Amino acid sequence: MVDIMGMLQASGSAAATIETVAGLHVYPRSVVSDGGSVFFLGRRGTEKQLGALMTSPGEEGFDWEVRPVSVGGRELLLGLGPTHHANARALRSRLPYTAPVPGGLRRSAGLGDRLGIATPGHIRALRHARDIFPVLAQQSIREIERTGSSPEQVLDAATWGVFQEGWRGGYGADADHLKTVADIDACAAAGFVLYTLDPRDHVDNDAETDGLDTLRRKFAALPWERLATSADETLRTYADKSWTLVGGRSLTLSEEELLRAACKYGRALVHLAGMYRHLTAVMGGRTF
Template structure:
């Protein structure tokens, strides 16, 4: 783009008084235009080799424009026009001028939704979907494991999301989650790179082995605690019933007390340490994951955990129990939906009693229970986390555009599934019902994205697929991203049809899985 033409574009923007629909330069991305008095900022879209190349254009006073890193500049009276890359320095310069470009607290937002964009190119589409929904998007949501498997950093994730926020002119607020951080080093890393919230994964402080103890063994371990602790826990909980709502009460048997203490009290103490070391000093939103257990969280477990946190002066923004049923990756809820609803009523009552909202982890694709969650989460709302959905919708693009490559990706994923055996529990790994690679051809490859077992095979292997190298060169990564970049509009359509299914059920705009599938799935075939 010629700099003189960009100066002409700027003058036109300044004279049209906010109506940009008739701008003569079609490469100016209209949603990104921001005008501050006589300063102008926008994203330029230039088409090169079937891909959109993006640049930042700034038109600002000479005395302040040095905040930006420019590749090209042109003086215009007392102003300077600058064209720069979408890099870290330029993003920070924008955040000084427009605070909404930075991630912020979820506090005060009743409904929040984690999007877990592992590839860094889904946020624009998501922001268009979320406009007007009344739901705060957590655009940046990655765990350390996901960062390692995608060769990204927290800075990468935040910048990818932050640039999308500016590009789409999304001023309603967004959050960045240091997801499933387990130790102080990981928390510190997330905080220092700009995450506005952390999800504390208490795996290393939750003692799952306690669930397998006999009653006598449980008694012995509990009574081996210091006498003051045994006395306190028994006096506070043993044989007590806590009425938490008109519909829900929690009773503590002897076993309930002992299991709750021995499984979860170490996690409570650890949460207190992280709260005072990081959450308070850095004004973070605090989510606690207590779902890293081998059995569902009982009402007694949940009440105990929340009550002990409150006793220490801690109210998290969100807390994630392990709900009844299976929340496996990339497929719908497995279990008795009626029982899930009965138990969710109690968990929701506990959350409302203590002043936080429930968080639903592994929330992707759980269409059978979203209506229940949306209907019952009345007082404080809900937080739903999705991950992997973006990856699978990206594979839908690959299957559509280059079915031969998709056949190859599935063969590799199926043959190397043991690579991720330690990370995931899913049916496709154990029941042998995933489609055999020899049955998949270029003619039926799209069916993989609608088959539960195939979805799980492909979902879990994203890191292995992206990182596979031969002769020091990536086998799939470059081809994969080239196709996505050349077909961004198709990817956007797939992404938003899928996430819209989630949101419509959560918001009560649809009542059943069949209803949203009939509404959206014809658009993704």
């Protein structure tokens, strides 16, 4: 196997050597070898381009133009292509550190890039922080619609920023404030790995001030089958009951308090459960 990175570094700076053969300004932190080809991100004017130096044109999934170049007396192939969705998707597959991962219980910070150009700056700031997992792709569906963007564009912008800066600390992609299964479908197809579901449209705020007769009617009309219980069972389990909490404090739930809580949030819980089941099915075996 030809050591392309070794050939580039033999001339001093890998990025500088690539600049000479490609005719681009190359972001030094982006230059990386996957053991075969050497990938990089370059810029000509304001246009960024994905590039690779290869020994053969067999890089699957990438959309680029390939031409022969000479590096240190060795004939190689140079591929240059646009930073569009197909190439971002291929890059995430080829270089896994450019793809988002779940953050779990790690300390995290949401750094949603509303402009699609801020991720490199966010990463440079993160290099001065300690133990922070960045959620670099984070926008609500409403923000995406208002900016005329798409879930794919939001995630791709994060991917290119991570690639440009050579960030290998992992990052998250949060599909925020999802209200419908169509929202889930769009974000899952794009590759998001965190999901924030928004049930606000199913919250009954009038339940805070409704009279008891109205509350009882609403309570009886809740979709109990979808809640996997019944009105009578819920009353028996929670109404006028007390619980001792850690530290010795107690909590008592009156029938009226139970009715108000159930009427206000019951349908929201049903909606969330349905959204979660749909998300689980759409994600298949993928972790989220």
